[in-house]
Amino acid sequence: MKKRNTPIAAVLAVALTSATLYGCSDEQQAAAQGGEQQAVPVEALTIKTQSVEIQNELPGRTAAYRVAEVRPQVSGVLLERKFVEGTKVEEGQQLYQIDPAVYEAEVASAEADFESAQAALKVAELRQKRLKELLADNAVSQDEFDSAEATYLQNKAALALAEAQLKRAQINLEYTKVKAPITGIVGRSNVTEGALVTASQSTPLVTINQLDPIYVDINQSSREFLELKAEIESGRIEANQNGNAPVSLNLNGLDYETEGELLFSEVSVDQDTGAILLRAEFPNPDNNLYPGMFVRAKVSEGTLNNAILIPQEAVTRDVRGRPYVMLINDDNKVEQRMVTTARAIDNEWLISEGLKAGDRIVTAGLQKIRPGAQVTVSQGQQPDSK
Numbered sequence: 001m002k003k004r005n006t007p008i009a010a011v012l013a014v015a016l017t018s019a020t021l022y023g024c025s026d027e028q029q030a031a032a033q034g035g036e037q038q039a040v041p042v043e044a045l046t047i048k049t050q051s052v053e054i055q056n057e058l059p060g061r062t063a064a065y066r067v068a069e070v071r072p073q074v075s076g077v078l079l080e081r082k083f084v085e086g087t088k089v090e091e092g093q094q095l096y097q098i099d100p101a102v103y104e105a106e107v108a109s110a111e112a113d114f115e116s117a118q119a120a121l122k123v124a125e126l127r128q129k130r131l132k133e134l135l136a137d138n139a140v141s142q143d144e145f146d147s148a149e150a151t152y153l154q155n156k157a158a159l160a161l162a163e164a165q166l167k168r169a170q171i172n173l174e175y176t177k178v179k180a181p182i183t184g185i186v187g188r189s190n191v192t193e194g195a196l197v198t199a200s201q202s203t204p205l206v207t208i209n210q211l212d213p214i215y216v217d218i219n220q221s222s223r224e225f226l227e228l229k230a231e232i233e234s235g236r237i238e239a240n241q242n243g244n245a246p247v248s249l250n251l252n253g254l255d256y257e258t259e260g261e262l263l264f265s266e267v268s269v270d271q272d273t274g275a276i277l278l279r280a281e282f283p284n285p286d287n288n289l290y291p292g293m294f295v296r297a298k299v300s301e302g303t304l305n306n307a308i309l310i311p312q313e314a315v316t317r318d319v320r321g322r323p324y325v326m327l328i329n330d331d332n333k334v335e336q337r338m339v340t341t342a343r344a345i346d347n348e349w350l351i352s353e354g355l356k357a358g359d360r361i362v363t364a365g366l367q368k369i370r371p372g373a374q375v376t377v378s379q380g381q382q383p384d385s386k
Contacts, residue, residue, distance in 0.1 A: 042365035060218040069204035096178035110166035117162040124152040184210035219275040326362040
């Protein structure tokens with residue numbers, strides 16, 4: 001059999017083609033490796049401490065500054081109502097008129113008794129003086145003078161009693177004019193003309209609420225109250241000079257224009273809810289707030305110094321719900337850092353643990369990075385001070 005020879009040119013062509021393909025593969029692999037090592041562009045924020053006004057939004061309910069339940073102090077038939085329901089009445093303004101006929105008669109009788117007692121006292125006084133002069137001349141006995149002096153003292157006491165009874169009768173007559181004990185908004189009358197009312201009856205004739213100023217009772221959990229107290233005592237939160245804090249209201253989604261002031265907190269805790277009652281006072285000159293209205297109160301708890309605020313989008317949570325941020329170290333590599341979020345303030349988190357001034361955290365591009373990744377940084381915007 002004849003042996004077949006392979007041309008040298010063909011061999012060289014195959015070798016050159018293999019080398020070319022191998023070289024292309026190496027270049028593609030190097031390019032792929034270079035792509036994996038390329039830095040990822042992200043936005044970052046450099047942490048700065050700042051002073052932050054701490055506010056806590058809590059549910060509250062309005063309550064009248066003063067409440068007066070008007071009841072009659074004498075009995076009788078109601079003759080007239082002298083006010084318009086739902087309007088403002090002034091202290092001392094007459095609200096009702098009770099039939100005064102019986103009490104006018106009692107005053108007249110008491111006046112007559114008073115005048116009779118005055119006359120009897122005058123007679124006893126003159127006799128006591130005459131007998132005193134005669135006793136000095138031994139013209140009367142000591143027993144006769146003592147009897148006259150006793151009669152004088154009895155008549156003097158009788159006059160005082162008659163005067164007291166007259167004053168009482170006059171007071172009862174004045175009580176037939178039922179007057180407003182405070183200035184405020186008068187409610188719906190519970191009685192009409194012709195009704196028989198009795199002294200100190202259980203049902204009030206009408207109720208008056210003083211609405212300017214007005215109270216807002218706010219419930220706060222005992223835990224939050226104790227935390228606030230600890231923050232103030234440690235100096236981290238600065239209260240005002242009076243120890244009071246400003247309060248603002250939100251009513252049905254609208255902000256109440258006038259700012260109020262927190263007055264006090266009760267020392268007792270509600271056993272059912274575990275809440276402490278905070279009371280705030282608000283000016284209410286236009287009577288826009290009425291007792292019993294539900295409101296949202298923003299309580300200013302003071303100023304927190306050296307606070308750290310970061311955007312909420314910079315915080316991620318792991319499978320256990322623990323918050324963390326992506327920190328950028330000096331080599332522009334990503335590290336995972338666990339943090340503690342104290343509370344949300346608008347669209348930022350207040351961080352109590354895990355970060356310090358000067359740290360850089362990723363605020364945008366989190367979905368493209370993982371711990372250890374190399375990044376290139378464009379600076380984010382520092383949250384504004386509150």
